[in-house]
Amino acid sequence: MLTTTVCAALSAAGLAIAFLTAWRRRFAAATRIAAVALVPVGLAMSGLVGLGGKIGRAFGGWAADLVLKPTVWAGFAVLACAVVLWVVARVASARSAGKPAKQPSGRDKQPREREKKPRSAGSTAGAPALSTPPADQRRKTQASDGEDFSDIEEILKKHGI
Numbered sequence: 001m002l003t004t005t006v007c008a009a010l011s012a013a014g015l016a017i018a019f020l021t022a023w024r025r026r027f028a029a030a031t032r033i034a035a036v037a038l039v040p041v042g043l044a045m046s047g048l049v050g051l052g053g054k055i056g057r058a059f060g061g062w063a064a065d066l067v068l069k070p071t072v073w074a075g076f077a078v079l080a081c082a083v084v085l086w087v088v089a090r091v092a093s094a095r096s097a098g099k100p101a102k103q104p105s106g107r108d109k110q111p112r113e114r115e116k117k118p119r120s121a122g123s124t125a126g127a128p129a130l131s132t133p134p135a136d137q138r139r140k141t142q143a144s145d146g147e148d149f150s151d152i153e154e155i156l157k158k159h160g161i
Contacts, residue, residue, distance in 0.1 A: 007044035011037050028093040035085035038078055045075025 014037025022030035043049040047065055066072050 003050035004044045007040035007049060011039075011041035013037075014040075028089050028096060031085050031089035031092065035082045035089060038082040038085070042075050042078035042082055045078060046072050047075065 015034060018030045018034035018037055021033055040049070
């Protein structure tokens with residue numbers, strides 16, 4: 001009787017912890033905790049806990065209870081449910097470990113989209129694209145330096161740089 005009470009208390013505490021873990025949106029961990037929490041009550045219901053030193057005599061009584069008492073069958077059903085929950089949690093955590101932690105934002109996607117664009121026939125395939133400064137900034141540079149880089153810009157554009 002005391003063993004059943006202790007097993008029920010352990011299962012209740014484990015399920016409370018699983019609930020709090022699920023409240024924090026850690027569902028795979030909560031499912032694993034719930035699976036472990038169901039084991040003590042499943043063992044107590046099936047009669048596998050509490051046999052003590054009377055294994056020989058108790059085993060015959062347990063075998064008879066296995067056939068005749070529905071609580072023993074329910075205990076095995078609870079243990080099977082715990083195993084299923086454990087496997088589901090392992091699969092879910094393995095699937096979530098494979099995906100990236102954070103989706104890239106809109107600004108992060110833009111450089112990748114530029115790299116995916118097909119290049120012109122004259123450009124090299126592996127060369128990174130260089131960004132050109134705005135036209136008014138180029139004019140300021142030309143006016144301050146007093147040099148004309150239009151022919152250099154033409155050559156660079158010709159080669160796809």
